[in-house]
Amino acid sequence: MSKGAMGTIRSALTKFNKEDDAKALKNAMKGLGTDEDQISAILANRTNAQRQEIREQYKTAYGKDLIQDLKDDLSGNYEETILALMQTPIEYDVHSLNKAISGAGTDERVLIEIMCTRSNAEITAIKGMYKKVYDRELEKDIMDDTSGHFKRLLVSMCTAKRDESDVVDEHKVVQDVKTLFEAGEDQWGTDESEFNRILATRSHAHLKAVFAGYEKAHKKNINDVIKSETSGDLCDGYLTIAKFSNDVIDYYVEGLYKSMKGLGTDDDRLIRIIVTRSEIDLDQIKKKFIQKYNNTVEKFVKGDCSGDYKNVLLAILKE
Template identity: 40%
Template sequence: MSTLEKTATPRFSTSAKMSVWDDLDLLLDSPSSSSSLATTSKERGTVKDKVDFKVDEDVTALRKAIEGLGTTEKTLIDVLTQRSNAQRQLVASAYEKATGRKLVADLEGDTHGDFENLLVALVTPPALFDCNEVIRAIKGPGTTESILTEIFASRSNKQIRDMADTYLKETGRLMIHDLKSEVSGDYAKALLILAEGKRDESTSVDAAKAKEDAKILYEAGEKKWGTDEDKFIDILCHRSVPQLRQTLVEYKNISKKTLQESIESEMSGEVEKLLVAIVKCVKNVPAYFAERLFKSMRGAGTDESTLTRIIVGRSEIDLLDIKAEYKKLFGVSLHSELKSEVSGNYGEALMLLCGTED
């Protein structure tokens, strides 16, 4: 039984959870929808460019909030949550020109805890933010595989390549080399393929190839004694999203089980979690993130770093869709869940990014 099932409250709808991951009927109707890893549209974000945006006014407001006696957190929240990341970068640049100090350094000096982490995330370019999360996942004793799994299973090729370029610029080292020294076994095989950012991006679907791949997967898992993980890794980490969607349908036709169910029954550990995350993202990226958010607010304490990473990271991409999936899956709005789980300046900023109550 998953953590999500163990810790779910009565509001959680098991049937909704099962249907979103097991019902493949709608999968082939939306090969280029916002569920695709290759999404570039910003139409489904909760944060947009501010229409009457004036850099100088924002810089003046931030300076007054930071340089005055005590920090005016409300101003920091109002300015930084209501601008797009591109606009925040213009503000940060103008702020440094006007003060000789980096905005991120001033925010780190004047705020603390989860609120500080959220504001820093907001003024960080997306590729650098992802890069910092990867560094955080692999530094120190032990590796936080859940962060690596979430990032590499859900990002497009371009996002991964931009992250790798930023990583090299920031550390002077290749991201893939650092990952290689931190992860091992089948998990490493799969993660390192994803970290190359070379998934096929073709939008055409080869139905015969999908049937062939489904047969290979069935024979590598359900049909044999022991599992040939390499076959699963090769197909799931290389094929395009539309192609994999067709393969998922073909697999169920052959196996009578979903590919996710087969992976969960045939594998274990981090490689199982990574391959399941890939399958979930192929099916429905917003539902995958909705589930991650739900888990971050269940159990002993709230996982604020996951809340920050997902809500900031998806606020200009598909947070509207994530909110819709959250309501569908768990029978309660994300906004109201946040309201009961987080508080103070951090909670206020997070709820503004999340947008209005559904």
């Protein structure tokens, strides 16, 4: 996370009473219609920890599961956004991964976005909850749905053994720059195993130094190297690690832009980024978005989304 980063949703900014909120949510779902404005007003202005207290209070007061009641009353992208807010971050990652793996096809982008950016502790928790909820091993499900060097990268991510030290060993940086050059640009073909070893095991701080060292030594940006040496999902996986290591804020700014530009909107990606970064660095992401694209995230959301889905995203963004 960048220095001074903060989210748009912070406990210091919220007026919170779990009993009142649970009752208001119950009333919003009572009868024939649903008061989506009321639901959005509450959940987009509470931290995840506060939402979990509301969830527990709702169960205590009414003997029902709040998430199930919301599922029964809502639909479409609005339902997906509200459920993303109501689940814990780990629950939401587990839900997203299962959704990406289940069914006829595989959404490799989701696998990459989650598995290549989460901390060791988060990945360990994700694996544990995935097993608890679905009674299957996440690693095996990923292996069954992927292949080749891309599968190896995701298996490496599943181990949750990345170095997370902030200390950068300059001697090791020089060695890794040399190894990456020899495994890619300096030979015919690519030694993906060496790229995998470095990108999957080194700390983000170390990788940032390696990429800077590579550009200084060989006058080529690491993203361009990855694009020229690899392709497809493997390329996307390596690029995600490289971009995340270089600049976390910029990685999510680009992700938001790509989710909304072009003919269609990648609704799931848009929801995932806005909700998961809402308490971490969404404020910084919004500011960097304006600098990079000369426009606001809010204006993009207004142009690409509609109805209650649009309104709740704008509420999270704190327009």
